[in-house]
Amino acid sequence: MHDVVIVGAGPVGLFLACELGLAGCSVLVLERERETGSPSKAMPLGLRGLSAASIEAFYRRGMLDRLVTASGADHIPGSDVVTGVEAGPAARAWPPRRGGGHFAGMMLDPALMDDTAMPYRLPTPATGPMVTHLEAVETLLSEQASRLGVDIRRGVTVTDIAQDDEGVVARAGEHAYEARWLVGCDGGRSTVRGLVGFAFTGTEPQFTGYALHATVAEPEKLEFGFTLTPTGMYLQLSPGHIGMMDFDGGAFDRSRPPTRDHLQAVLRHIAGTDVTLSDVALASSFTDRAMQATTYRQGRILLAGDAAHIHSPLGGQGLNLGIGDAVNLGWKLAATVHKHAPDGLLDTYTRERHPIGAAVLDWSRAQVAVMRPDPHGRAIQDVVRDLIATPDGAAYVSERLSGAWIRYDLGDEHPLVGRGVPEFRLADGTRLADLTLDGRGVALDFSDDRRLRDAARGWETRIRYAAGPAKDDLGLGAVLVRPDGVVAWAGDRVPDRPAFERAAGQWFGGPET
Structure with missing residues (x-):
């Protein structure tokens, strides 16, 4: 019998597995996909942004330099020397490239963003944001988990789950996997959540979103970056790497494959130009459906990542929210496994992380409301543009994007308690x-x-x-x-x-x- 079975070998499940393995737990990860890589996880469709809080999590476990190298992250010319921080890929990436932060496609002015004004900040090579991709993250975490003795089995589809006071049994066909605890990290359409019967509530979608990698016949007809239009929004990060949001109530998502003709029609509608997609290499769809499990624990079964909450990808909060879940849960579950957890420690996982998830869902909903292609949405856009053009407004959005806003209520009024710890550095050089x-x-x-x-x-x-x-x-x-x-x-x-x-x-x- 394993201490913990984790269902799902995405970034959240693997990060949790690393935390548990580091604490000496016996961990089994079950993943339904047989292969580790896919075009949707590599660049460009697999591109993801890591917040400062997520980067700190990799840094604290000694994985940041490897992540920077694997991600091919951009380094800032002239940033090789940072007072009090040794050289290395992570150090050379500090300070981060600025200007990437946005709210509903409205970019922040880098000149207004001052990280030093955030509460209890000290210089660190883990300052964000950083661009990576899912393939790099999963490869790094898989290697780390294996080094820590985690057993990862692929091509295993869980079909039934049963629990009692002593443990959990996950069945996959004729095979039964026993553990003291089970964590569902198996995505927005979580099998674990459905089999166990976690309540999952929230709001229905306003739009169908598309991510595609295509050849554009007349690239000059499309702007780069975020472009809000009277009929929606499109984003072009690099030539042919396009995101679109069509406010159709989510009607198209997963209803049928997104063909070239359909994608071209949507792009022309949103961009207001007769642009032509001569070829589409990859395409996927998504919505802004925002749902959350009412609790993250039922008995010996817990949820983390998209299995616990889903929302639109606006602002790149999904991966960061899931990593936060894994970091919060890992040590608490390990202490419970080793029987030295104080009473109620595991229950603090839901108590601390559920409000954070709810706040991120509302952050996503607010951006959708601002982007609506109607007079009300455009009026709110004007107000928000004025607000984020001020130092206080830019600081507010920057704190939300970085994760610096997160503070758990631990019952102590000291302003540092409940926050992420600053990167203290002792006089003898110890970080x-x-x-x-x-x-x-x-x-x-x-x-x-x-x-x-x-x-x-x-x-x-x-x-x-x-x-x-x-x-x-x-x-x-x-x-x-x-x-x-x-x-x-x-x-x-x-x-x-x-x-x-x-x-x-x-x-x-x-x-x-």
Whole structure:
């Protein structure tokens, strides 16, 4: 029997598998597709944007340099030297290329975007955004998972799931796979969600979207970038790499294959020109249907990624939302498997991630409302353009795109608690990322207080202790960081040992001694 069976070997399932494998869990991943690659996952249709929060997740586990290399990410000329950050592909990619952020196709002015104004920011090679593609992400995570002892089996279609108080059985034909826990990471049309009966509620689509790679006979007739028109929106990222949104109520999506003639007719309708598609190499359709599971857990079965929530790809939030799920769930499920989780720890997965998912769905809906090709939509566009042309408006959208807005309510009023931890750097050169590679929590004691050192010994297999002055401690004396990079407790110049011990017990269970 495995500790955990994960259904789905996409980026979310594989990232979760890596987190569990890092924590010493026995993990089996079941994937229905036999082959690992497909044209839809490679460039250009597989192109995805990673937010700063997602990039941090790869960075904290030592995978960012490999991801940058595999993705062929653009580097900024002149950005090779970053104060306090060693060289390497990730460091050379910092700061990121600016100007890619948008709301409903309306671009932000890079001159108005100031990352240093975001709360508790410190220089890091993990600053986003970064462009990658699904094939690069899945290949990297598959290799990492295999190194960590994860068993990945492809060509396995789950047809039935049963659970009791002791475990879960997933059946695929004549084969039965037993585990103590099962996580559905099998996409928007999740088999796990359907078999188990998770309620899935939300709003119906307003448009059919298309992504295509084609040869355009008269490329000068199409603009590059986002183009909002009186009849919809189209996006051309590179010659022939086109996205379109046709406000037909989602009528066409998956109803029949998108032929060249149909795609050309839609493009002409939206672009308002007689452009010709002489050839279509690849094409797919999607909608802005926005749905979410009412809970992410039923007994020993959990959901993550698109299995838990679906929405339009506007703003590139889907992959980032799913990676956030995997990072949040992994350490909690591992602690539960190893029987040192405090009471209710696993329930905090839904409590923390469900509101984030709901907010992203609303962010997607808001963009759809702004893009509607009618007088109301155009009037809202004018208002939004004025707002994002201000420093405060640009900062608001930038925070949403980067993930910096995310803060979990952990019951502590300190403004850093519940946020992603800044990249603290100790005076001896140790970076926070050096301390998070093994997946444990981290206690950073800038005051080198002997009382905290003694207290941390009680959790040493679950919390890594590091002491000494920091190059910039942001006015803090000590910080307790969860394995997912979220600050669980922050102390002043003279840290409060009882407060530290309460926080450690809340998130890591009782001390070992």
